[in-house]
Amino acid sequence: MQDEYRTVAHEGVHETEVNRSRFLCALAPAASEQEAQEFIARIRKEHPTATHNCWAYVIGADGGVQKASDDGEPGGTAGLPMLQMLTRRDMRYVVAVVTRYYGGVKLGAGGLIRAYGGAVGEALDALGTITKRRYRLATVTVDHQRAGKLQNDLRAAGHEVRDMQYGEAVTLEIGLPDAEVETFRGWLADATAGTARLELGAEAYGSAE
Template sequence: MVEREIEVRRSRFICAVARVGAEEEARAFAAGRRRAHPGAAHTCTAFAIGGERSPARGDDDGEPGGTAGAPMLDTLLRRGFSDTVAVVTRYFGGVLLGAGGLVRAYGRAVGQTLDAVRPVRMVPAVVMAVRIGHAHAGRLESDLRASPYEVRDVGYGEDVVIETAVERAGLAGFEEWVATASAGRARVSRGKVVFTPSDG
């Protein structure tokens, strides 16, 4: 979490941004900020999760419609942030800012907080399931954990299934790597597309 505060005509705008992976996490973060500032006049929220068709929301929390959540969300999206929630807590300073003043204040609070954030570039990757017999699974899992490929999950059933996510450009290389590392014993299948942090 990164937090910054600005003051506009005696009103305090405290913005906190955090990385989240789901809408429920964003809402839980906003609820936590509301509990942390029970005396605040407004706790406004904006979040963007995943790609273009994934949830993106802004909440004005009692401010005039479109003056808080919308400019906050616009700032997140314009800066290219996703999987991110921004919560701005406002302590009213006694001076009305008007619709334009509120839009500028909420947008600026988020923008200045994002300036202090070190963004992580996310890239599409394919979840790869590597299936291998129990007798050879331990060695392959160990080799995978020592490789550049991140192990996401390991399931134990009739066979052992090790899941990892591989950037699309590296799929063929990964399949070759598994074939070599397992001496041809492992079977690889491709699953859904996810987003993972890029090393580049």
């Protein structure tokens, strides 16, 4: 697994204009190809009279699945520059759709490449991106008496408590970078006088900010 990747902070649309043609770039995070395709279909439905709805997406933290469409624009002038902008920015799990409303002035191949790639770049700048870092899910089990203080201590130490369950004991789920597991194990023993139990789970990605 990659240690980290970047993706869009949230779904959104940014509009640019080039020689009277309107370019609306819709961006969204997408966890799978199906999500990306569903987003593309939704944008198409929202703009049925548009001249073109070109798209590109990158799915997978390693950039594994990459697809793009020119949607009727000359080959290689729309989808590919959009995809290149996403990969140049190290974007992952992201889908971009650029909707064009033709303004009456032909842009030429070079102009189209700049317009479509630029629309994605400007949208990324306007909407913002976030870094997702790899971490290991960890479950801490502790008695009820120490649970409240431990929760506060965890947050004070910068560990987000992702979930908390109450049963015979209390379980708290957190995320830990692999490099910090052993340090955390020692910290937890000190914080709970050795009474807490730590279990490591699967790897996942979470926001770094």
